[in-house]
């Protein structure tokens with residue numbers, strides 16, 4: 001049995017490595033679509049499941065595949081990764097001075113079953129000056145991050161407070177993942 005992380009995200013790789021998991025990486029070829037008409041948490045779970053199932057179809061049946069999808073939700077509106085700098089600027093401008101939710105859906109797929117769940121973390125972003133947004137955009141950091149910021153990077157300068165799982169914001173809720181892995185018969189400790 002091999003544990004496979006169905007993700008191209010270096011953050012997810014780092015988080016899973018942090019907890020001593022021995023795994024390999026196989027990114028999925030799923031194209032995300034955050035415009036689908038469903039509740040934000042359902043969307044995150046669906047996309048996590050699609051990523052995990054896509055990779056599961058290419059591996060051995062006794063393997064265990066982990067998929068995840070992180071979205072930012074502000075007043076019911078879903079923000080994925082920005083498509084360009086303008087999109088990133090508009091996301092950061094909207095997030096400033098408000099609280100939003102970061103939702104990560106996760107799915108653990110085995111031959112017998114699909115375990116799936118999601119975690120919500122509340123994040124409050126403080127006021128951000130327009131010049132700070134411009135400076136942050138030039139770092140390039142926002143471009144591959146849901147909501148156009150990275151709490152684990154310079155984006156931390158904007159985060160006033162968080163309520164909930166930190167790893168969830170970075171892209172992989174480790175406590176919830178451990179719960180699902182245990183159900184799938186995988187113990188990390």
Ligand SMILES: Cc1cn([C@H]2C[C@H](O)[C@@H](COP(=O)(O)OP(=O)(O)OP(=O)(O)O)O2)c(=O)[nH]c1=O
Nearest residue numbers: 007008009069070145146149150151169170171
């Ligand atoms: C909010 C936030 C998101 N992110 C990242 C985590 C995810 O990599 C990314 C959200 O995009 P995802 O679509 O969830 O993942 P991905 O495209 O990077 O990788 P894959 O689909 O192959 O698994 O945003 C941070 O790194 N820090 C943050 O503070």
